Amino acid sequence: MTVQTFRDLLAQRPFKPFRLVMSSGESYEVRHPEMAWLTRSDILVGIDETDEGVPAEFRICSLLHVTSVEPLPSSGTGRTKSVGRTASPEVWRSWSLLRRRTELTPSEDFGRASALST
Numbered sequence: 001m002t003v004q005t006f007r008d009l010l011a012q013r014p015f016k017p018f019r020l021v022m023s024s025g026e027s028y029e030v031r032h033p034e035m036a037w038l039t040r041s042d043i044l045v046g047i048d049e050t051d052e053g054v055p056a057e058f059r060i061c062s063l064l065h066v067t068s069v070e071p072l073p074s075s076g077t078g079r080t081k082s083v084g085r086t087a088s089p090e091v092w093r094s095w096s097l098l099r100r101r102t103e104l105t106p107s108e109d110f111g112r113a114s115a116l117s118t
Contacts, residue, residue: 017072
């Protein structure tokens with residue numbers, strides 16, 4: 001799977017929840033776009049959401065080990081958590097800001113790689 005594949009999945013509006021299936025057989029659900037972050041070679045998935053609507057932990061999933069992406073039933077709002085609660089808009093905004101700060105555009109990615117090689 002490529003970074004662009006996941007950018008497209010996370011950018012869909014309305015968002016369509018999905019499950020990542022890994023080569024180890026483990027799977028992780030992404031029920032809201034703010035619960036996943038991309039790097040050049042990995043996707044970080046928030047798991048075990050707390051009462052505050054933020055993940056208690058996250059898993060680093062190598063894009064090379066994602067064997068498939070399966071659609072999940074949508075709740076209609078796109079903000080359903082695995083425990084059946086909805087996070088406040090403030091929580092989603094803070095996650096969105098964090099996600100934007102950690103994602104690299106292809107040119108930033110290339111620039112960073114070029115800087116490291118010199």
